[in-house]
Amino acid sequence: MHFIIISINDGSGIDNEIINDSYLSSNTAPSLIANNYVKINISNFIIYSYLYDQIIEEKEDYSFYFDENKLLLSNGFFTVNNEIKIDIQDVFHELNQESNFWGDYQLVNIDKNGNGFLKTPDFGLRQLFYYEDENFSVLSTEIKLIVDGIYNIQKQTFSENFDVDFIFDSIYNEWGNRKFPRHTIFKNIKRILPHDNIFFKEGKILIKKKSTIEIPKNFLNKFNHRQTGFYDKYYENLFNSVENSLKFLSPNISKIRLGLTGGFDSRITLSVLFKICNKQNISLECFTIGNNNHPDVFIAKMIVDKLNIDYSFNDTVESKSPLPQKISEYMATFYSSQGDWNSNNYKPFNRLIHDSKLFYCTGKDAYKKKNMNLIYSGNRWGSRRFLAGFNFFFPLFYTEKEAYLALLYNDTQSGYKEFVYEILKRAEPKLLEIPFVGDKLPQIDVEPYSTIYESKFHEMVPFFWDYDYVREKLKVPLQKYLNKKLGFKGKIILKLIGLNYLDFFLNPNIYKIVRKYRNNKISFKNTIKILKNEKERNLYSKKKELIEIVKYDKKKPIKTKMIILMDYASVADFNSFVEIEEYIDNKIS
Secondary structure, eight states: OEEEEEEETTSSOOOTTTBOHHHHSSTTSSSSOOSEEEEEEETTEEEEEEEOOSSSOOOBTTTEEEOSSEEEEEEEEEEETTBOOOSHHHHHHHTTTTOOEEEEEEEEEEETTSOEEEEOOSSOSOOEEEEEOSSEEEEESOHHHHHHHBTTGGGSOHHHHBOHHHHHHHHHSSSSOOSOTTBOSBTTOEEEOTTSEEEEETTEEEEEOOSSOOOOHHHHHHHHTOOHHHHHHHHHHHHHHHHHHHHHHGGGOSEEEEEOOSSSHHHHHHHHHHHHHHHHTOOEEEEEESOTTSHHHHHHHHHHHHHTOEEEEEOSGGGSBOOOOSHHHHHHHHHHHTTSSOGGGOOOOOOOOOOTTEEEEEOOOGGGOOSHHHHHHIIIIIHHHHHSSOSOOOOTTOSHHHHHHHHHHTTOSSHHHHHHHHHHHHHOGGGGGSOOBSOOOTTSOOOOBSOHHHHHOOOBOOEEEEHHHHHHHTHHHHHHHHHHHOOHHHHHHHHHHTOOHHHHHHOHHHHHHHHHHHTTSSOHHHHHHHHHHHHHTOOSOOSEEEEOOOTTOTTHHHHHHHHHHHHHHHTTTOSOHHHHHHHHHHHHO
16 A cells, blocks of 8 residues: 545645645556555545555455544554454554554554544554645655645756755765665655654644664563573564465465575575465475576575475576666666665666566565664665565564564674574574575584675676766756855865866765865865866766676776766656656657
8 A cells, every 4th residue: 555644734625736636536646556546534634545456455444444433544464463454443453452563564543533643663664754834744655646746846846856965875875874864855855764653633743753763671671581482482473473474365376486695684584484385385486686606596596405496597698787778767766766776776667566466575684774774774775675566565574573683683793693593493494504695603603605795796787877967967956065065265176176066976085175275284286286186086987978887896886876866867857756757658668
């Protein structure tokens, strides 16, 4: 399910000059075309909900309920005390009990007076975004629903709406500590995290942002005093929840396909799925993308041989990691990612869910989210990446319980490796006999195979780069960034040297040099000399060309930054995602 909840500030109702009701009243509104949609008015809220039939049919009484007194929404897949609840009213009744919820979900309750709540687990993939202006406030599961459904945002181009702080974070802190973890690519749309508290009061949306996840005391006590029984109980609950879930889902699954590598995540996922699929007679197949000599392929073959599982891998030219080779492909990535990931993880444009019976699964790593930045990353990059092509998500090893464990492991050496060992020991101990890529579990005596770098690197096709195009299209946010960082003298110096706002953004050394001059640490003459040297270093191409990324490429860090800037530049002149979609459709046809 995707949904958008709009609170009208004056209670006067929807103004078609402000909200695009005809667009939001359509199953084509979200990024994935929904099977159906429901529009509901309650108090001074208007809610548009988009329903799917992938693996589970989202329908009345199961995923939503509405009468004159209340609205209930249930988005996501979960068990309550290891059972699937097929009546949504039973789900909300259990919220008042000491029930064990396992999964990833968003539960919405609004009564006729405009009071209620939105409940999520502390950690999950389901996203939420918030926008407000003088007319209304909005909560949505997708940025696209806000951008395309609210006319105010469309009064400016994407470039004018871009958040330069988010762009900086994307370029320079892509995998590091984000300075602005709640920002999105659009400056007026903010990210709401699963551990935040969300309430509805008299028709208003109230959000209490939390800086950290508060681990429940009973979980903390069990962890601190853990003996063998701690992991026994954890694994028992996990296994029962997964088994009951797959048993419930099995009539709607033709096959489970699991992406298998040489690392931890997919191996422990396989260890649980393999046992249950055999028991429940569910078809299971593994696959790996990579050349025959790639470490992931080498180890994946060892694993499937050990378990006698159907397996395939791509050992052709197509196994090269794709990167955009034209502007429309950059647009397609931005459309799918909505700014949360980029063309370094290129994904072809596709709005349709082709085979609803084929259940794809990947290894999930919530047990590695050992600090809040990694939690933020999971809800930003992972969330959008995993859900870009699938509405249904099976949350094996990606629930709040694994996140609690990761935070408690913190940075200890054994850390999450203890978790991996304990799961494999209980689920499929013979998989402990097979090495991992570049890493070793502290509890076993099997040396690792190859290196992490070898596993991470896949041959890539060349990417398209156009320096002048990026400079022109991103002038508004990048000029704003330069003005924010430099005074009048600094800008004059750059102009004298022949460096512009794109050069300034791509090369952080320029700012450091000018700052030293402004702090009287170097002379004007030396400043000019050093900046000229920076200009002549040729860190990045100033041409229009296809650029390769090769193994052990010293310029790879700057090249990946260039790719991200091409993403943003490709859509800079658009005003809505609908316009991008129409443009790409015309290109394809």
